[in-house]
Amino acid sequence: MIRTFNYTGRKRIPRTRVVVRLQDGPGGPPRFDASIDLTGLGLPAEARVFVEAYRRYLFQRFDFGSVGRLVPPEDRNLIDMPPRSLVMFRAKVVSLDEAGRILAAADRIIPRRSENEPTDKLSLLPVDFMDLGDLVWRLDLEGDWPSLQLNNRLEGIRETARSDDYFLSLIYPEVVRQILNRILIVDDYTDPEGDPDDWQSQWLRFARGLMQDKRLPPSGFSEPDLQEKLGWIERAVEAFGHYQRVLERYDRARTSGKPS
Amino acid sequence: MIVRSFKSKGLESFRAYLNELRRRPLLTPPFEMLTDSRYTIEAAEPAEVQSQVFPSALEAGRYLGRALQALDPVGLEQDVGLWGWLSLFYFDQVCPFNRNGRRVPGEDCRHILDLNFRFYHRHLLAGPFIIHRLHGPNAALLLCNPLHQTNKFNREFCSRQAFISNRGVVEAAGLLYFDPIRGRVKRGAAGTGRKPGALFRFIDLVRQLDLTFDLYSMSGPRILDLLPEEFEPWKSGNPIRDRGTDGTG
Numbered sequence: 001m002i003r004t005f006n007y008t009g010r011k012r013i014p015r016t017r018v019v020v021r022l023q024d025g026p027g028g029p030p031r032f033d034a035s036i037d038l039t040g041l042g043l044p045a046e047a048r049v050f051v052e053a054y055r056r057y058l059f060q061r062f063d064f065g066s067v068g069r070l071v072p073p074e075d076r077n078l079i080d081m082p083p084r085s086l087v088m089f090r091a092k093v094v095s096l097d098e099a100g101r102i103l104a105a106a107d108r109i110i111p112r113r114s115e116n117e118p119t120d121k122l123s124l125l126p127v128d129f130m131d132l133g134d135l136v137w138r139l140d141l142e143g144d145w146p147s148l149q150l151n152n153r154l155e156g157i158r159e160t161a162r163s164d165d166y167f168l169s170l171i172y173p174e175v176v177r178q179i180l181n182r183i184l185i186v187d188d189y190t191d192p193e194g195d196p197d198d199w200q201s202q203w204l205r206f207a208r209g210l211m212q213d214k215r216l217p218p219s220g221f222s223e224p225d226l227q228e229k230l231g232w233i234e235r236a237v238e239a240f241g242h243y244q245r246v247l248e249r250y251d252r253a254r255t256s257g258k259p260s
Numbered sequence: 261m262i263v264r265s266f267k268s269k270g271l272e273s274f275r276a277y278l279n280e281l282r283r284r285p286l287l288t289p290p291f292e293m294l295t296d297s298r299y300t301i302e303a304a305e306p307a308e309v310q311s312q313v314f315p316s317a318l319e320a321g322r323y324l325g326r327a328l329q330a331l332d333p334v335g336l337e338q339d340v341g342l343w344g345w346l347s348l349f350y351f352d353q354v355c356p357f358n359r360n361g362r363r364v365p366g367e368d369c370r371h372i373l374d375l376n377f378r379f380y381h382r383h384l385l386a387g388p389f390i391i392h393r394l395h396g397p398n399a400a401l402l403l404c405n406p407l408h409q410t411n412k413f414n415r416e417f418c419s420r421q422a423f424i425s426n427r428g429v430v431e432a433a434g435l436l437y438f439d440p441i442r443g444r445v446k447r448g449a450a451g452t453g454r455k456p457g458a459l460f461r462f463i464d465l466v467r468q469l470d471l472t473f474d475l476y477s478m479s480g481p482r483i484l485d486l487l488p489e490e491f492e493p494w495k496s497g498n499p500i501r502d503r504g505t506d507g508t509g
Contacts, residue, residue: 010472029334052476056377057394057418059425061476082334092474100474130375131340133271142378144421149376153268 011041011093013106015197018091020051022078022111030078032111036070036091038104043067043093047103050092053078055085056143067093084158086128086147087111108144108199124199124206125175127161137161139175141182145199148175169250176240177233179203184229190219210239261294261349263307263328265341270299274344275372278365281355285362289351303342305330314353316443317410318403320385321392333393340373343386347371353407354384381418384408394424398431398480401438404445412450413437416463422470429466431480432487436462436494449494456490465491 017037024030034051045068053060058080065071081087089109095101110123125148132138132151140147150157160167183189183200192204208214217232218225241247266274270293281287293299309327314320324346328336336342347354354371355363365371369379373386381387384407391399391414402414413433417423423430437449437459450459469475469486484495 050474054421054425056380056421057390057424059476080334082338094474094477100477101472102474130338132375133340133372138376140376142376 010102011043011104012197013038013041013091013093013104015106015109018089018106018109020089020109020111022087022113024083025077028077030081030083030085030087032076032078032087032089034064034072034076034089034091036064038067038070038093041104043104044095045069046096048094048096050094052090052092053081053087054090055081055087064091084129084152086126086143088144106197108197110145124202125179127158129158137171139178141179146179146182146203165249165253168244169246169253172244173237173241173246176207177237180207180233180236184217184233185226188219188221190216192216207236207240210243211236212239261309261311263303263309263331263342264294264300264345265303265339266293266300266344267298267341271341271344271372273299274348275368278368278371281363281365285364287363289348289355291348291351294345294349300345301341303331304335305332307331309346309349311349314407316404317384317388317407318392318400320350320353320407321388321390321399321403324385324389325392328389337386337390338375340375343373343383344371346385347383350385350407356408377421378419381414381424382410384410387414387418391418391424395427395430398427398434400440400443401434401445402430404438404443411445413445413459416459420463423463423466426476428475428478428480428483432466432483433462433480435480435484436491446494457492457494461490462487 018034020032020034022030022032032053036049036051038049045066047067049064049067049070051062051064053062060078060080062073062076064073078087089111090105090107091109092102093104095103110126112123125146128140128147128149129152130149131153132149136151136154136157138149140149148161150161154160161171180203183203187200189198189200189204192201192208195201204216208216213235217229273290273293277287277290307328307330309324312323314323331342348371351371355365358364367382368374369382370384373383374380381390387410388399388403388407391402395402402411402417405411405414417430417433436457437446438444439446448455448458452460454460454464465487466475466483469483473486475483484491
């Protein structure tokens with residue numbers, strides 16, 4: 001079982017307190033808005049607040065003023081980031097003293113892409129668009145958060161991933177299987193309460209929420225442990241299939257003869 | 261030569277050549293593809309590259325930064341076709357004959373850009389271009405090797421987002437481990453294991469410090485001030501005088 005301990009003394013800013021909206025401007029760089037709620041966290045009013053956008057090796061930092069007086073900068077253009085790409089954010093509260101200590105932080109914030117996305121729900125599977133050569137999709141489990149990579153050489157792939165019944169019924173169950181496999185088998189992460197903000201915790205809670213039996217598999221790498229984990233993963237994928245009505249969707253796409 | 265970009269068919273043919281080269285190491289590169297419009301298209305904006313020998317990956321990164329400055333850098337870094345074309349153009353340097361008179365291409369991602377975070381930096385031209393763009397002359401530690409090789413600092417830093425994206429951290433590592441007189445990594449700096457003050461201890465320490473201190477706001481010297489005493493010998497010179505690896509491979 002993986003548990004994390006915070007020895008640094010820095011506070012955690014719940015991700016729900018930081019809402020970032022990202023807009024892909026026509027012809028221009030992406031631009032973001034961020035609303036940050038630091039009330040009641042016991043942070044000094046004079047401490048500085050920064051929002052950082054990052055993607056792989058790219059990084060941009062924005063000064064949002066202080067805890068007591070949050071002032072977003074005028075220029076919030078992400079000039080180094082490719083349009084329609086997956087950009088993650090973090091918010092940091094930094095002490096004014098010379099040491100530059102981090103007093104509080106929220107990391108791995110996935111931005112909302114549209115006004116319609118509710119602010120109180122987190123996206124578990126952000127989507128990234130890139131040239132994948134001859135592949136249609138790929139699951140990236142090496143970044144800060146699992147993401148579904150789609151080949152941007154395919155016209156309309158964004159819409160396909162969002163609403164095509166073939167795509168939804170054939171791809172997403174496998175995505176869920178691969179992610180749970182990584183969490184439980186590779187990382188042996190079985191405690192969704194250990195660090196509730198971790199992507200592993202959130203995916204485990206999501207999967208458990210779909211299942212009748214709310215028990216989680218045991219931690220460990222023994223053969224019985226692995227068998228129990230594999231069985232749990234399959235039951236979770238089945239529950240996902242039921243929740244998403246994947247068979248019905250596949251059949252509908254198949255009988256209509258064309259992707260919906 | 262005017263810069264071009266491989267079409268899908270060009271990339272496919274180049275990949276096929278790399279495959280065949282593994283079987284027949286003397287196979288001549290298909291340089292004729294470089295100007296063949298069946299395989300290539302012109303780059304979005306006019307740019308020109310010259311055939312030349314780069315003494316190091318750093319020099320290649322610096323040169324490409326200048327040569328390709330007319331192109332949109334955001335789009336350029338993801339242009340798989342263009343980096344494939346450049347690889348073929350500079351193939352004698354990214355895949356030279358080894359001491360046995362054979363070309364050994366290695367993984368495809370050394371020549372055909374793979375945009376996955378684990379692999380992008382392994383491209384022998386896009387990697388130096390991106391790293392030099394991010395860090396300028398401070399990238400010397402990561403790019404001091406010949407173009408067809410990479411070094412351990414490069415591999416370890418590029419696979420960690422918090423390292424490769426942080427100018428202060430890369431500058432600090434350069435101050436500790438790069439020997440500017442010899443133009444190479446100091447001996448013993450990249451050794452395996454948690455040797456005091458060496459690469460993997462630096463990685464451990466910076467990861468810990470990153471949780472407590474706002475490292476992105478700090479310069480290299482300021483980050484060095486946060487490091488414990490075990491790093492002192494590296495600050496003042498090279499603590500290891502005997503023969504050893506410099507991490508190039």
